[in-house]
Amino acid sequence: MENAISVKNLYKKFGKTVALDNISFTSKEGVNIILGPNGAGKSTFLRCIIGLYKPSSGSVLVYGKRPYFDDEIRNKMALLSDNYALYDFLTVKQNLRFFGNLYKLGDSEIYKKSKKILKEMDALKFFDRKVVELSRGTKQKIAFCRAMLNDPDLLLLDEPTAFLDASSSEWIRNFILDYGRKKKTILFVTQKLDEVSRFNSRLIIMRDGRIVEDTTTYNIYNEIMKSSSILVRFARPVAISMLKRIGYKFDSMESKEVSSAKFYINSYKDVNLLIGKLIKNKAFVLGVDYIEPLVERISKGG
Amino acid sequence: MKLNKVYQVTWKDIKETFSSILIFGPMFGIPLAFAVILPVLSLYIAVHEAPSIAAAIKIPNISAALPAFKSIAFMDYFSINILGPITMTMPIITSAVIAADSFAGEKERKTAESLLSTPLSKTELLLGKIFASFLPAVIMAVIAFALYGSIVNYLSFQQFHLFILPTLPWLLMLAAVPFLALAPISIVVLISSHVKGVKEAQQLTSLLVLPLLVLPFASLLGLASLSVSFMLYLILFLAIFDFVLFYVSLAVFHRESLIS
Numbered sequence: 001m002e003n004a005i006s007v008k009n010l011y012k013k014f015g016k017t018v019a020l021d022n023i024s025f026t027s028k029e030g031v032n033i034i035l036g037p038n039g040a041g042k043s044t045f046l047r048c049i050i051g052l053y054k055p056s057s058g059s060v061l062v063y064g065k066r067p068y069f070d071d072e073i074r075n076k077m078a079l080l081s082d083n084y085a086l087y088d089f090l091t092v093k094q095n096l097r098f099f100g101n102l103y104k105l106g107d108s109e110i111y112k113k114s115k116k117i118l119k120e121m122d123a124l125k126f127f128d129r130k131v132v133e134l135s136r137g138t139k140q141k142i143a144f145c146r147a148m149l150n151d152p153d154l155l156l157l158d159e160p161t162a163f164l165d166a167s168s169s170e171w172i173r174n175f176i177l178d179y180g181r182k183k184k185t186i187l188f189v190t191q192k193l194d195e196v197s198r199f200n201s202r203l204i205i206m207r208d209g210r211i212v213e214d215t216t217t218y219n220i221y222n223e224i225m226k227s228s229s230i231l232v233r234f235a236r237p238v239a240i241s242m243l244k245r246i247g248y249k250f251d252s253m254e255s256k257e258v259s260s261a262k263f264y265i266n267s268y269k270d271v272n273l274l275i276g277k278l279i280k281n282k283a284f285v286l287g288v289d290y291i292e293p294l295v296e297r298i299s300k301g302g
Numbered sequence: 303m304k305l306n307k308v309y310q311v312t313w314k315d316i317k318e319t320f321s322s323i324l325i326f327g328p329m330f331g332i333p334l335a336f337a338v339i340l341p342v343l344s345l346y347i348a349v350h351e352a353p354s355i356a357a358a359i360k361i362p363n364i365s366a367a368l369p370a371f372k373s374i375a376f377m378d379y380f381s382i383n384i385l386g387p388i389t390m391t392m393p394i395i396t397s398a399v400i401a402a403d404s405f406a407g408e409k410e411r412k413t414a415e416s417l418l419s420t421p422l423s424k425t426e427l428l429l430g431k432i433f434a435s436f437l438p439a440v441i442m443a444v445i446a447f448a449l450y451g452s453i454v455n456y457l458s459f460q461q462f463h464l465f466i467l468p469t470l471p472w473l474l475m476l477a478a479v480p481f482l483a484l485a486p487i488s489i490v491v492l493i494s495s496h497v498k499g500v501k502e503a504q505q506l507t508s509l510l511v512l513p514l515l516v517l518p519f520a521s522l523l524g525l526a527s528l529s530v531s532f533m534l535y536l537i538l539f540l541a542i543f544d545f546v547l548f549y550v551s552l553a554v555f556h557r558e559s560l561i562s
Binding site: 047050051052053054068071072073074075077078079081083085086087088089090094098099101102103104130143146 | 306307310313314317318321322325411412413414415416417418419420421422423556557558561
């Protein structure tokens with residue numbers, strides 16, 4: 001099967017600002033994650049792919065067509081942006097009907113598909129409510145449903161789990177993983193490392209409008225993330241003197257005894273070693289929380 | 303071009319416009335209230351103040367009328383030369399307000415991103431939005447003309463036992479309504495890439511449509527006579543002006559203008 005996206009030497013400028021700087025990229029079937037800090041050009045990249053922006057130079061081909069000039073190719077695509085982008089004064093039903101009709105879907109097909117998705121996301125009860133009356137998270141669920149109406153072969157997701165509760169985020173991630181197995185191509189943009197860790201897929205890291213790394217989500221913990229920190233919570237307070245003997249640098253809020261401590265580790269392998277040592281020293285470990293490093297550090301390769 | 307998609311965009315925009323009485327209430331309520339109040343006011347003035355006003359501002363038609371017919375002459379003049387132009391401004395203002403919200407509103411509320419991600423072509427998008435601004439403005443103006451015409455006739459028949467409307471210049475004013483409504487929409491399309499939000503678009507549009515308001519006020523001040531030939535020339539001028547403006551706005555408009 002041909003690659004869904006083929007981008008060559010793409011530049012996108014807004015006045016004197018270079019948003020995308022010589023990007024070349026070919027998508028793979030399944031989930032392709034794009035990670036980068038704010039202002040890296042991730043959203044601009046998605047907008048060029050779906051044809052919202054005209055490239056300043058270079059080429060963007062989606063299934064062999066130029067999306068900015070070929071409107072019909074967007075029948076195979078969908079974009080879910082970080083903003084829910086729904087019409088506030090229309091009902092959920094009217095919004096979904098409007099977008100579905102633009103994809104030449106009949107009303108009954110639109111309602112059938114959308115009710116199925118909304119039911120699974122526990123949002124069907126809002127079907128006849130105006131969007132303006134809904135919470136931010138519910139709006140995002142409706143927007144996700146809208147993006148799935150045309151069963152896109154190429155799904156572009158820009159921070160799709162922003163504003164969602166944990167269970168809805170998990171539902172969307174599972175849905176995406178499952179969707180990627182159906183010979184679909186998904187571009188998933190995020191700036192959360194925590195999100196990346198939940199996928200086993202290709203990972204593109206962007207910074208300052210460039211692709212600085214083309215790797216996998218698994219490798220990010222092996223090679224790219226050189227140091228990180230974890231928060232260890234104890235069932236009962238432990239002595240600082242004992243923690244000092246463990247041999248890992250740590251921060252704590254108290255001077256004698258603590259019920260939690262932040263440890264600095266060099267790689268994910270240190271988690272097991274550290275916890276093993278703590279247990280050996282008779283500490284009762286209640287839980288380990290991963291503390292997300294700044295995504296800027298990851299994209300610098302530091 | 304798929305007409306169904308044009309229809310869908312029009313339907314969506316009209317639905318949004320009429321989704322809240324707070325949005326469409328003042329936009330349609332005030333002109334329609336004017337269409338009722340002004341004819342009643344004109345009759346009161348015609349009956350009670352016509353001779354003194356005619357003497358003060360020297361309107362030829364009224365001054366030349368015999369004393370017994372001054373009230374009728376005043377009612378006739380006021381209904382056509384004052385109320386007509388005032389009603390003609392309504393489609394200009396209404397279409398400008400709706401179009402500004404339709405185009406700049408998509409940008410301000412960030413809904414353009416999902417709209418432009420669909421397989422909607424530039425022409426389908428533009429036509430859909432133009433119809434959504436054009437149709438309510440024209441329908442509202444026709445209703446306003448019909449309302450004020452009926453009230454003028456009812457009052458004049460009750461008072462003078464004759465119907466003042468319709469006259470040919472009055473019918474030509476009605477015929478000019480679609481041309482007056484189209485111009486502000488094209489102006490909004492032209493400026494849509496240069497504005498960030500609805501307020502900015504409305505302010506800029508109101509500045510640009512000011513020349514279109516010259517005619518009604520020129521008539522109000524007695525500087526223009528709304529004769530049949532004048533109205534025919536006006537419609538011809540507006541038709542050419544609209545065509546050129548519409549063509550330029552279509553050529554200049556690009557999809558990105560609704561996003562960045």
